[in-house]
Amino acid sequence: MAKQERMRADVSRLSLRISMSFDGYTSGPHQSLEAPLGVGAEKLHEWVFAVRAWRSRHGMAGGEDNESSAVVDAEMANIGATIMGRNMFGGHPGAWNDREPWRGWWGKNPPFHHPVFVLTHHERAPLRTEGDTTFTFVTTGIESALEQARRAAAGKDIALAGGATICRQYLAAGLVDEMFIHQVPILLGGGERLFEGVDDLHGLELVETIAAPNVTHFKFLKR
Amino acid sequence: MAKQERMRADVSRLSLRISMSFDGYTSGPHQSLEAPLGVGAEKLHEWVFAVRAWRSRHGMAGGEDNESSAVVDAEMANIGATIMGRNMFGGHPGAWNDREPWRGWWGKNPPFHHPVFVLTHHERAPLRTEGDTTFTFVTTGIESALEQARRAAAGKDIALAGGATICRQYLAAGLVDEMFIHQVPILLGGGERLFEGVDDLHGLELVETIAAPNVTHFKFLKR
Numbered sequence: 001m002a003k004q005e006r007m008r009a010d011v012s013r014l015s016l017r018i019s020m021s022f023d024g025y026t027s028g029p030h031q032s033l034e035a036p037l038g039v040g041a042e043k044l045h046e047w048v049f050a051v052r053a054w055r056s057r058h059g060m061a062g063g064e065d066n067e068s069s070a071v072v073d074a075e076m077a078n079i080g081a082t083i084m085g086r087n088m089f090g091g092h093p094g095a096w097n098d099r100e101p102w103r104g105w106w107g108k109n110p111p112f113h114h115p116v117f118v119l120t121h122h123e124r125a126p127l128r129t130e131g132d133t134t135f136t137f138v139t140t141g142i143e144s145a146l147e148q149a150r151r152a153a154a155g156k157d158i159a160l161a162g163g164a165t166i167c168r169q170y171l172a173a174g175l176v177d178e179m180f181i182h183q184v185p186i187l188l189g190g191g192e193r194l195f196e197g198v199d200d201l202h203g204l205e206l207v208e209t210i211a212a213p214n215v216t217h218f219k220f221l222k223r
Numbered sequence: 224m225a226k227q228e229r230m231r232a233d234v235s236r237l238s239l240r241i242s243m244s245f246d247g248y249t250s251g252p253h254q255s256l257e258a259p260l261g262v263g264a265e266k267l268h269e270w271v272f273a274v275r276a277w278r279s280r281h282g283m284a285g286g287e288d289n290e291s292s293a294v295v296d297a298e299m300a301n302i303g304a305t306i307m308g309r310n311m312f313g314g315h316p317g318a319w320n321d322r323e324p325w326r327g328w329w330g331k332n333p334p335f336h337h338p339v340f341v342l343t344h345h346e347r348a349p350l351r352t353e354g355d356t357t358f359t360f361v362t363t364g365i366e367s368a369l370e371q372a373r374r375a376a377a378g379k380d381i382a383l384a385g386g387a388t389i390c391r392q393y394l395a396a397g398l399v400d401e402m403f404i405h406q407v408p409i410l411l412g413g414g415e416r417l418f419e420g421v422d423d424l425h426g427l428e429l430v431e432t433i434a435a436p437n438v439t440h441f442k443f444l445k446r
Contacts, residue, residue: 020226022404022414022418022441023247023416023417023418023421023422024246024247024418091276147381181245185428185429185441185443186424187418187421187422187423187424188422189418189420189422189423190422193246193247194246194411195245195246195410197412198246198410198412199246199410199411199412199413200410201409201410205408206408206436209434209439210434211432211433211434211439213429214429216432216434216439218245218408218439218440220408221408
């Protein structure tokens with residue numbers, strides 16, 4: 001057992017974490033520049049905006065210490081790199097605007113504080129920010145992004161932050177080692193479903209369920 | 224408050240209870256006479272087959288007393304009638320076979336022990352069983368079935384037992400007063416989704432979450 005744990009600690013894990021509605025959506029219907037998450041989907045994230053651990057990381061005062069706080073702390077600990085999809089990085093579809101390229105939703109000092117790898121079909125030079133977050137744009141697919149993230153994470157874990165499209169790709173390829181699903185008891189009725197077309201968890205098993213009033217946290221681990 | 228509770232007690236509630244996969248399905252893909260729940264969907268019900276309260280009601284010995292037992296007890300208490308869809312009653316699509324009509328999955332003494340109303344497009348005379356369960360076939364729609372069930376329940380609650388199609392109809396009409404969702408941490412990848420096309424819970428709010436190792440029980444109540 002000790003040996004197994006040591007071996008695990010040697011390899012950085014790919015850890016999916018995402019908020020999902022009770023009907024399985026991670027974004028709402030009618031996504032647009034004005035409603036980047038889709039209509040109604042901001043409700044998926046209200047639970048995390050209220051948590052002190054998350055607020056303090058994002059430079060905001062106050063917040064609650066509740067059942068969800070420990071979950072947020074556990075998620076944030078030991079992350080050395082993040083992978084996200086182009087839509088989560090944000091902006092617009094298609095090629096990047098060379099003159100004034102979109103810099104993401106996160107302002108001058110994004111809250112990641114580690115290398116972020118953005119999966120896109122359109123090449124773009126890396127984006128350095130005033131803080132210690134860098135964005136690297138990967139056009140060579142999910143395995144290449146994972147390899148680059150693993151090198152950058154230097155033994156720490158890698159957060160797979162969304163959206164649904166790249167989560168599905170990593171899930172279908174069996175590359176996800178850990179999965180935190182934050183299920184919010186609302187219906188969105190449309191948008192992108194996390195598990196659309198995915199019918200195999202590739203050995204991910206539910207190991208912990210934490211029920212908070214407005215969200216249920218499910219932790220899956222690869223056996 | 225006392226008055227409000229008294230008023231509530233006067234009216235029998237329509238209580239939906241159903242097992243659902245982590246990707247939102249209440250039946251699996253490729254439903255057939257051989258696989259009436261669809262492929263893989265028997266896994267949605269393993270948790271209840273293991274519970275002593277359920278086994279004893281179905282004439283089986285043994286079983287576990289676990290976190291799910293109290294949930295099953297609460298579900299079974301105070302039910303005076305059940306509504307179900309044609310597919311859950313089972314058998315075959317289309318008109319009933321007059322000579323040898325399908326009698327359901329439940330043997331000579333079905334475990335309901337109260338009036339059951341089966342929504343169908345095809346008329347059929349009521350079916351009396353050797354026990355105290357009767358099946359009445361309703362071709363006049365969900366509101367008519369609810370009205371008949373309410374009369375039969377005589378003040379007790381009405382179980383809405385599935386499948387997904389009639390649950391969706393009652394949900395969309397805002398007629399569900401209580402909802403128990405038993406969510407099982409598996410993916411089915413196909414079949415019938417409980418909330419397909421339903422984007423409004425009509426005031427049903429999550430009031431309790433009970434996490435068992437192999438199933439999470441969500442209780443919603445109309446506010």
